[in-house]
Amino acid sequence: MTAMPQGRARRSALTSAVCALVVTGTALTGCAGEDPDAGTNGVGKLPAAQIQSRTRAAADTADAVHLSGNVVTNGRTYRIDMRLKSGGGSGSVTSQGATFGLLRIGSQLYLKADAEFWNHADGGGDTGAADKLDGKYVKVPQDDPAYRKFSGFTDKTVLLDGLLTLHGTLATDGRHKQSGVRTVRVTGDQGSGGTLDVSLEGRPYPLRLVRAGGAGTLTFSDWGRDFPLREPEKSDTVDYGKQLPTS
Template sequence: MTAIAQGRARRAALVSAVCALVVSGTALTGCSEDPDEGTNGVGKLSAAEIQRKTREAADSAEAVRLSGNVVTSGRTYTLDMRLKSGGATGSVTAQGSTFQLLRIGEQLYLKADDGFWSDAGDDGKADAAAVDKLGGKYVKVPQGDPSYKKFSGFTDKGVLLDGLLTLHGTLAKDGYHERAGTRIIRVTGDAGSGGTLDVSLKGTPYPLRLTRAGGAGTLTFSAWGKDFPLEEPAKDDTVDYGKQLPTS
């Protein structure tokens, strides 16, 4: 091998090593002539088009798992929900209490421990008999009950995603990155102050992570399109309270 050929080989090896180092980190730019090679191509679109494509993908998906924190009305909710058009199942944590939500069609169930129900009620104390009856059971929530409106939104895929998957301000692309082994394109609103959204560059352009504007929470999305069962709880594990629940 000539000295010139050896020099070229060394330079090629050095470039490959540098690119491997970059790819193993966060950024994926600068080492490929075409950063969209092998992707779904949404990285070539404008930020507004990426957001639109992502919304379309989310709306058309049969199911999704959503987890993370949402801050609303000054209260932080930690969610771990599986959602689809026919209902949802999962858990919500707020103010130190964790409760289970299950919705099948229009019927919403709420399952919580005695502590949750003990703290319910206008005066912060629920009737002891009610606590004994409701604690640890799947409680049918009447549709006219304030709790139905309050909690059913956490189980409605369309409503929840419509309210979350929106960036505020001027949209812009913030480069190619990697999240949990998947290449993504990041879109920001007002340079991040209006939120950031990581969109998959593999297959369908689903949203994978959302940081909401104003510190209103961070959410991850997974299991897009993967169905899951929804089963009515056993009768001996269900309570039909038959009237307005203690305020929770």
């Protein structure tokens, strides 16, 4: 076997070192003729608008998703951690220092919070009622303002329709990684209209969203992974009546 000339060997080693530095950077690019789309689902080759269309279709048809992060709306920041599917959802929401749990099974929504939450919702007027609701799953009547206010957090279709939106001119912004998964990034108006990282592995699910105008950052995981939704025990359930105390 003919030995590689010393100069060529040095160039080969230098090329390998440069490739290693490029691959370990923030944006993943091809090196020495390598195809950056090798082994991917191929959406990275598409125009930004088509990538967004594909990821919305993947999200809409997924049976379930785990969504977590911050959402800013109407001047209020909500920290959400929800598991969602077509039949309902469960998880927690934190706003203004108060955390409450949400559970929806079909059309029945339950809200679970401590006495301080209920006391604040009632304007501090009925501490006895707040104590009775402390730590219980409270049935929320469908015609109550609280139902309209909180049920959207448990509705996969409503929540994704409201969140998975980029504003302005769409463009791609290189290859990245999210929780170890290769992604292609789509931006609106060079990032001022939001950014969305889309999986290049498996189905093109959205994995990370930075909303326009500093309106929050969300991550999406466990796409298609089912989870149980169970009615709470009767001993842990309170039917408050026709209308809940709400702020």
